[in-house]
Amino acid sequence: MAHVWSPLKVHAMLHLDMDKAKISVSHGAGGRMMQELIKEIASIIENKKTRDGRGIDVLEDAGIANINGTKIAFTTDSYTVDPIFFPGGSIGKLAVCGTINDLAVMGAKPLALTLALVLEEGFPMAELKKIVMDINKEVKKANVAIISGDTKVMEKGKIDKIIINTAGIGIVRYDVSDYYARPGDKVMVSGSIGDHGMALLARRFKFETKLKSDCSSIASMALSLLKTGGIRVMKDPTRGGLAACLNEIAEKSKVDMVVYEDKVPIKEEVRSVGEVLGIDPMHTACEGRCVIIAKEEKAEEILNMAKRFDRNASIIGDVVKGSGKVFIETKIGSKRYLESPIGELYPRIC
Amino acid sequence: MSSCKEKDMARDILRDIKKLGIKKEVRIMEVCGTHTQTIARYGIKNILPENIKLISGPGCPVCVTPASHVDLAIKLAEEEDVIITTYGDAYKLPGSEKSLAEVGKNVKIVYSVDEVIEMCRAQRDKEFVHLSIGFETTAPAIASVLLKNPELENFSIIPSNKLIPPAMQYLIKNDCKIDGFICPGHVSAIIGAKPYERIAKVYEKPCVISGFEAIDVLKSILMILNQIKNNISKVEIEYKRLVKYEGNKIAREKMDKVFKASNAYWRGIGNIPSSGLKLRNRFKRFDAPKRYKIKLKDAKEIKPGCLCSKIIVGNALPTQCKLFRKECTPYKPYGPCMVSVEGACNVAFRYG
Amino acid sequence: MCLAFPGRVVKIYKKKEKALIDFGNVKRDVNITLLPKVRVGDLVMVHAGFAIERVEENELM
Numbered sequence: 161m162a163h164v165w166s167p168l169k170v171h172a173m174l175h176l177d178m179d180k181a182k183i184s185v186s187h188g189a190g191g192r193m194m195q196e197l198i199k200e201i202a203s204i205i206e207n208k209k210t211r212d213g214r215g216i217d218v219l220e221d222a223g224i225a226n227i228n229g230t231k232i233a234f235t236t237d238s239y240t241v242d243p244i245f246f247p248g249g250s251i252g253k254l255a256v257c258g259t260i261n262d263l264a265v266m267g268a269k270p271l272a273l274t275l276a277l278v279l280e281e282g283f284p285m286a287e288l289k290k291i292v293m294d295i296n297k298e299v300k301k302a303n304v305a306i307i308s309g310d311t312k313v314m315e316k317g318k319i320d321k322i323i324i325n326t327a328g329i330g331i332v333r334y335d336v337s338d339y340y341a342r343p344g345d346k347v348m349v350s351g352s353i354g355d356h357g358m359a360l361l362a363r364r365f366k367f368e369t370k371l372k373s374d375c376s377s378i379a380s381m382a383l384s385l386l387k388t389g390g391i392r393v394m395k396d397p398t399r400g401g402l403a404a405c406l407n408e409i410a411e412k413s414k415v416d417m418v419v420y421e422d423k424v425p426i427k428e429e430v431r432s433v434g435e436v437l438g439i440d441p442m443h444t445a446c447e448g449r450c451v452i453i454a455k456e457e458k459a460e461e462i463l464n465m466a467k468r469f470d471r472n473a474s475i476i477g478d479v480v481k482g483s484g485k486v487f488i489e490t491k492i493g494s495k496r497y498l499e500s501p502i503g504e505l506y507p508r509i510c
Numbered sequence: 511m512s513s514c515k516e517k518d519m520a521r522d523i524l525r526d527i528k529k530l531g532i533k534k535e536v537r538i539m540e541v542c543g544t545h546t547q548t549i550a551r552y553g554i555k556n557i558l559p560e561n562i563k564l565i566s567g568p569g570c571p572v573c574v575t576p577a578s579h580v581d582l583a584i585k586l587a588e589e590e591d592v593i594i595t596t597y598g599d600a601y602k603l604p605g606s607e608k609s610l611a612e613v614g615k616n617v618k619i620v621y622s623v624d625e626v627i628e629m630c631r632a633q634r635d636k637e638f639v640h641l642s643i644g645f646e647t648t649a650p651a652i653a654s655v656l657l658k659n660p661e662l663e664n665f666s667i668i669p670s671n672k673l674i675p676p677a678m679q680y681l682i683k684n685d686c687k688i689d690g691f692i693c694p695g696h697v698s699a700i701i702g703a704k705p706y707e708r709i710a711k712v713y714e715k716p717c718v719i720s721g722f723e724a725i726d727v728l729k730s731i732l733m734i735l736n737q738i739k740n741n742i743s744k745v746e747i748e749y750k751r752l753v754k755y756e757g758n759k760i761a762r763e764k765m766d767k768v769f770k771a772s773n774a775y776w777r778g779i780g781n782i783p784s785s786g787l788k789l790r791n792r793f794k795r796f797d798a799p800k801r802y803k804i805k806l807k808d809a810k811e812i813k814p815g816c817l818c819s820k821i822i823v824g825n826a827l828p829t830q831c832k833l834f835r836k837e838c839t840p841y842k843p844y845g846p847c848m849v850s851v852e853g854a855c856n857v858a859f860r861y862g
Numbered sequence: 863m864c865l866a867f868p869g870r871v872v873k874i875y876k877k878k879e880k881a882l883i884d885f886g887n888v889k890r891d892v893n894i895t896l897l898p899k900v901r902v903g904d905l906v907m908v909h910a911g912f913a914i915e916r917v918e919e920n921e922l923m
Contacts, residue, residue, distance in 0.1 A: 184611070184612070185611065186841075192841065193841055362888060365621045365890075366625075366890060366891070367888045367889065367890045368882075368888065368889040368890065369887065369888040369889065370887070371887070371888065421513075422513040427887075428886045428887045429886065429887035429888045431886065432867070432885040432886040432887060432888045433885075433888050435867040435885070436621075436867045436869075436885055436888075436890070436908065437598075437621060438598075438865045490551070490552045490553055490724070491513045491516050491517070491552075491724070492516050492517055492519075492520035492552055492557075492724045492725070492728075493517045493520060493521070493557075494520075494552055494553035494554065494556050494557045495553050495556060496550065496551070496552070496553035496556065496861050497860065497861050499860045499861070502840040502841060502860075503602070503840075503841075505598075506598025506599075506601050506619050507597070507598045507619065507621045508597065508598050508599045508851070508865050509571070509597045509598075509599060509643075509644055509647075509648055509863065509865055509909065509910045510542075510543045510544055510547075510570065510571050510572065510599050510644070510850070510852060510863040510864065510865055511923055519923075542863060542864050543863055543864075544863060544864035544865050545864075569863055569864075570863070571863045597910065621910065621911055622893070622910050622911020622912065623910065623911070624880075624891075624893050624911050624912075625911070644863050644910070645863040645864075647863055647864050647866070647909050647910075647914060648863065648909065648910055650896050650912070650914070651893065651896070651909075651910055651911070651912040654893065654895045654896060654912070655893075658879065658895065694863065694864050695864060696863075696864035696866050696907070696909055696914060697863065697864060699907065699914050699915040700914060700915075722864065722866075723923070725923060726923075750918065750921045751917050751918045751919075751921035751922055751923075752907055752915050752917055752918070753915075754915075758896060758897075758914060758915055760896060760897070760898065761896040761914065764895075764896070
């Protein structure tokens with residue numbers, strides 16, 4: 161019955177023949193297909209890490225380089241979100257927060273970013289200015305600096321409006337890793353899930369709602385919680401949502417997880433949009449949340465501290481012995497797999 | 511309903527099921543794909559007694575939509591510069607060679623056909639064709655927009671709607687070993703309970719019209735088992751809060767004005783008489799194949815080695831297909847039952 | 863083929879073809895031509911942007 165998602169097995173399932181296959185939108189959707197594409201690309205690069213560091217051999221939210229005894233976290237992300245302005249933010253805000261969050265969940269204090277813009281010919285200056293002002297606002301809030309940048313323009317139609325890439329560095333203060341979850345640990349989320357993805361879907365499919373993206377920096381919360389010393393894993397559930405995030409941790413740590421459906425915090429409007437469109441909030445992106453795997457004895461303390469930042473912070477499950485599967489205990493008391501989404505999510509009639 | 515209350519209710523229903531003391535194997539078919547989703551989402555198969563088997567039926571619009579309809583949509587998008595609108599379900603459904611998702615341009619996903627009408631009105635210089643899949647729950651909406659917008663000149667549909675009761679009768683007549691039916695709740699909100707009377711009385715199969723909450727499905731299973739235990743077969747409505755015996759008359763009248771029943775090809779099953787909907791002559795101008803003078807070509811509906819035709823009628827399990835989890839996965843679906851999130855093979859793959 | 867969700871009728875627009883439905887902190891315009899007798903305050907089941915039937919609230923579980 162159970163299938164174990166070992167990279168080798170899934171590779172075989174995907175038949176990812178790099179010479180013949182074509183990239184599809186599903187490869188960017190944050191689910192299984194994106195995972196496997198990343199692994200394929202990483203398998204071609206031979207120098208995967210620096211000496212005493214961690215890199216694309218382990219594929220975490222940031223790489224870590226060891227420079228004369230100091231650990232530096234280094235990460236990059238490209239932002240292609242559409243629409244570029246959405247309830248709660250913009251591509252600019254996302255580009256800063258997303259990269260800062262990737263550093264924070266690796267236990268690093270974000271220090272500096274680079275900013276690369278690729279613009280479509282004809283893109284309105286006023287919109288660009290607004291985006292850069294959003295970037296400035298977030299950078300100031302997070303107390304980081306943009307210390308290098310680049311700008312390119314492409315002919316109209318060759319790209320869609322704007323693509324932003326940010327790279328970030330920070331000094332690692334705490335040792336956390338996707339590979340550190342252990343049986344007995346508690347699974348926690350820092351706030352309600354699915355807000356970002358559903359806010360964008362709500363807008364696209366013409367719902368009237370106050371629901372906004374949760375796009376924000378989690379760095380100061382993360383660093384406060386890491387001080388407790390009880391955190392083993394931190395990860396931000398972006399594309400692919402909570403489900404993809406938990407599955408990735410479970411696989412890497414070679415553990416199973418049990419999540420309790422009635423304990424997962426989901427806003428009423430997120431649930432409603434999800435039900436109407438037939439899209440699962442657990443598969444939907446968050447952009448201002450983190451998943452925390454904490455030692456059992458420290459979990460309550462961490463939860464109380466997390467609640468000071470967001471009252472929806474919750475303990476949602478347990479880590480148990482296993483081989484990389486995530487289960488959900490449903491509201492009727494039965495159990496089933498909580499699988500990673502496969503590709504992009506669309507509204508359904510069935 | 512509070513979570514505690516649901517757990518208690520579920521426990522009570524399961525206790526009542528066990529109390530019936532049925533020892534033989536009972537095969538219950540949930541006809542509707544949305545019920546397949548509910549059953550998977552709440553792990554219902556995992557909590558029922560071993561001898562109660564739930565079989566997924568053909569009420570999965572994506573699974574049974576002919577490849578030829580997808581091929582036509584693709585042809586219109588690529589060659590006639592028509593904008594194809596589709597519900598999300600059919601976006602990744604493979605035609606003979608590819609899916610609408612792979613077309614790139616001229617394909618728009620919609621939640622409601624109302625959005626298509628708005629686009630038609632806003633962009634009079636463009637032509638829109640809606641891939642009209644779905645069953646009796648969805649067909650009245652299409653009928654309604656056609657009745658309300660007779661003057662629209664840039665809208666047409668690929669008529670792919672199907673009817674459920676004829677498919678259920680076909681399954682029984684073709685020796686599918688089913689002991690009872692969980693009937694589709696929202697189809698029944700439209701058609702009422704009467705269309706299932708024949709299945710209950712003549713073919714002696716219990717029919718319970720079920721809602722879509724976990725408790726609804728569990729209750730419906732209990733009701734079917736109760737009938738089996740007492741050797742009766744009738745139509746019952748579990749979904750009392752929505753389904754009336756007479757259904758939604760107005761919705762049916764609209765359907766009848768615009769559509770008439772026709773023979774239809776169900777991918778994986780074959781032709782089922784009077785099981786599809788085609789546009790009446792008065793509305794033929796909204797028929798895309800006629801409008802664009804393109805005949806629906808026979809397509810490679812089921813590829814060699816694919817077991818969908820047996821799976822979709824409940825005569826085989828996904829695990830019995832040699833391609834399951836090997837050449838056929840949700841990433842690279844070989845057959846239609848793997849494409850849709852409520853296709854039997856897709857559900858089996860994801861939920862184990 | 864039956865994905866639908868209930869919502870409450872908040873406002874019926876002039877032409878009586880559409881209504882504003884509240885699904886629980888989110889609202890959307892929904893086509894009500896299949897339920898012409900619907901009233902403000904009714905709970906209706908919505909499928910693919912169309913109200914298909916009224917929900918009998920005293921039969922709720």
